[in-house]
């Protein structure tokens with residue numbers, strides 16, 4: 001049975017009952033843009049509709065469609081007032097009041113929140129944040145942020161996808177020599193020597209291990225502050241007595257190793273989860289892989305996590321106490 005559209009569509013019936021105290025308080029220096037990704041449609045003889053999921057219905061009035069077509073996010077309200085005065089004389093109520101009410105109804109957004117100094121290349125990210133009620137200003141750390149993604153022969157495809165998505169998300173440098181975060185991707189557990197330098201430099205680093213038919217992400221290590229890869233190994237040695245002997249051999253036999261059993265969908269899913277971790281680190285939001293490992297696979301939508309505590313015998317714990 002089809003649900004009647006009327007019950008799911010937001011009808012803004014009291015629009016244009018002007019409340020001067022409300023419309024003037026909003027400030028009129030914004031650059032109006034129509035609701036992101038939403039088409040402007042005629043619903044019936046007396047109503048317009050913006051968007052289809054479910055859509056916002058607004059009563060039509062003379063000149064309103066022409067005004068809405070002018071809202072490109074580039075013109076500010078003063079400019080629109082000037083244009084309307086000469087080209088849309090049939091619109092009789094003040095443009096600023098119409099726009100304030102449409103903005104309150106979610107039909108109109110302020111494009112100044114999506115761009116500006118220090119936000120180049122972040123328009124889509126900013127629209128997404130604004131649409132969800134978040135402050136697009138939280139994205140300001142992405143353009144100056146630098147990440148390095150190191151990989152080996154068996155993991156280079158995953159690394160390339162991660163860099164591509166990070167670039168789309170507005171990260172300024174995805175191949176940095178002096179990064180804010182080092183992502184170490186490997187096919188099979190890597191030699192522990194690869195973690196020595198980031199620990200010594202105090203550089204935040206994220207291990208990503210393609211392991212048979214799945215991908216382990218984490219722990220994200222902030223040296224001295226969060227549980228590290230050595231903590232991980234010491235916990236493993238607690239229940240697997242041979243682990244110290246195996247550790248010394250890691251990373252040596254990748255040439256003779258059969259390639260992993262990861263399909264394209266799981267590779268992309270894992271790359272996406274890595275990207276989410278890097279973006280959280282860039283934006284200063286909480287990471288899921290601090291003191292925790294996240295596993296993607298075998299299926300693209302399989303996720304497993306487990307916590308990782310400091311190990312009492314690890315020197316990183318001593319660093320923390322110092």
Ligand SMILES: [Zn+2]
Pocket residue numbers: 227228229230231232310311314315316317
């Ligand atoms: Zn440790």
